[in-house]
Amino acid sequence: MGWVGRLFDARDTFVRMLLLCLSGVGYLLFGIQGAPTTAQWILAVLAFAAGLAFHRRPVVNMVTQAALLAVAISLLSDCTINQVGASWALLELTMRAQRTRTFWLAAGLLAAVDLTNSIGDPLGRLLSGVFGLLLEVGVPLLLGLVIRTTRELALQAQERAAEEQRRRESEDRAARADERSAIARELHDVVAHHVASMVLRVGVARHVLTDLDPRVSEVFDDVHGTGAAALADLRRLVAVLRDPEGVRGDAALTAIEPSALPAALGAAVDRARQAGVTVEADIDPAIGSLDAVRGLAVLRLTQESLTNVAKHAGTSALARLSVSVVDGAVHWEVVDNGRGWVPATVPAGGGHGITGMRERVEVLGGQLEAGPTGAGWRVRTVLPVAATPSPRVGPPAGSPPPERGARARTAGPA
Template sequence: MNRSWVEPVFDTKYAAPRGLAVGAALLGALLLVQQPTQARDWLFAAVALALCLLGVGRAFGAAVAQAGLLVAAHACGADLIATLKVLAAIAVFEVSVRCPGRRPVVAASVLACAVVANRVTDLPGELASVLYKTGVVAGVPLLLGAYVRATREAARRAREHLAREEARAEQRVHSARAAERAVIARELHDLVAHHVSSMVVRVGVARHVLPGAGPDGPADPRIGAVLDDLHASGTAAMADLRRLVAVLRDPDSVGPDAPPLLTPGALATAVAAVVTQSARSGLTISSAVDEEGLARVDTARGLAVLRLAQEGLANAARHAGADAHAELTVRVDRDGGVHVTVDDDGGAAQRPELPAAGPHGHGLVGLRERVDLLGGSLAAGPAARGWRLRAELPAAPPYAPRAEKTPQRETQP
């Protein structure tokens, strides 16, 4: 809730500026409007000015003293009675705004008694006039101050209530997200992790039960290499799944002291491992990777580069075929911007038109979301002979992420 510009004017911390303003107004009235002609009037004016300054720290005492000064000035026949009444009313207003409890009523009662004392000779004939002046001088400041104080208290309670509601809403969102993460983590563990673990075990068993298998594995070394590769990939996938499930269940389990998923120095090695892994599927890959530039890329963009290379080469192997040729290019600008391109030639068939895309998966969707978060752009679509995936990651993400929608080509896994 935004505060009105008027509300801070009556805060206790601004009592000193208010007191100085009242003192300045008093000096202006004495010098420009009603200049005293006698020494006693200047004396009363000086005392009134001192009481204005005293009211900065002791509003109640200053208000009572202003009422006493009003009685003394009237008894001495001073010409500043009207000015002193205004100052006494302002003092009661300050007490009503700043002081809790019964002190505002006491200050207003003292001022009312002072006004009545000054007009006691007019009673009872001028009773109505005396009561009216008493109500105006003492009652109106009391009511106005009480209203301002009540309004400030209501605004303060409203802000506190809003802050509590925002905290509760944030807590509810946090609890809902935690419940969603728990559900996703449970499904990942019960469905994906269970099946991947079972496949890893079966691949390990297959190395020893295939025809011709000996102590060192199958008789055909090519079959052994494939099985070893499947076993290593499944084991790595299981490790990543366990880490992901742990993070989903308890995000705080990965603290600031935990090692990052990917360090900048290891990015070039990780990209090379992706190229080697993709080449095992039969895909011919030409890579041009700026290893020195990748050493300067931060972890967030580094993970994006790694996922772009993985998804681009995986789609090339899946859609263009094992006999296709793919080119991976990773270039880093001087300012830290990263450009990733994956091209394939469409396979040996060299068909002039690509086949209609099957059901879309979520690989490119996830890549686009990851690139958008970094403020970059992603384009994926048909090229001259095959398919091209191109992404640009800026060194510093702009305020408004931009995205370019293009056709997607992948099948539902």
């Protein structure tokens, strides 16, 4: 509604009435010839006081102003102040009345009062009085109807926009639910099925092959345990995808207890060592007090990075893991010396490890730096206390990982 809406806002009735009263005082002092009579001052002050006192009761104000106008017509030769007061009261009532019948009756009352000034006068005076109704009754009534209609149209537009927004949000939620259900079906029917088959076959092999070398048996046990843990994570993930609302809090992220984080990181380090990678770990005990979400992020970043070291740098590589808590922020880094890295093992299309790690970090307000350092590779980040944007320390999200020499090295599984 623009400036008209701001000028005639329903919350500013007192301000409008005060400005009208000040204008009326100015008219009495400077707008009429000669000095105002005592009757003019009395009726004007009564009109001002009624307008200010009943600015939130437009019906009462309308009746009062019409009565004062009837008295002014019978006593004064110049009743402009009371005419303006009554017209303004009709305008306020038209804008704010809940029922249309109210302001139409008020308009009829004001017209009847105005026409009393022409009773018994010649036809010319009567026609002049009827013409005056166009200004005293018609203009405020028309302006009030315009403002009233504009407000109603604006309200209807807002309601339609809100309804459209709710409809779009509902459609988006339904589409996301369908996507999650489709992903859950694929995970359950394809990935989880194959993982379960592998775990089952490894378990059968452990029991059938009874005369294995202890080292081979240990590898079988590790593969079986890893597969069983992956299968459990897949089942939790499928449950979350199918019913996100049914999983409490951080469990939706398959989070671990904060106090169990040091042990979980130790297990990830041991698994990398079992794969042949030499890992030097410097883990701050204070990570046991982290919140579950950042704790899960630290664990997943560590597992992903150590897996990448074994996959791309080889089992003869040396990796260093550093996790510390400084002023509530988590400083995490994994760096390797790059020995044994075989370019042929890198998929032609690259992998998704760096992208997934970067997305996980950015959700928590951090930035991931991943790139070569000497002959090796380094991945590091800082997870802030709150999820606020932090200074960028690595390449933009979604950018391909840097190259080591002329050969690209992937930081995640294909």
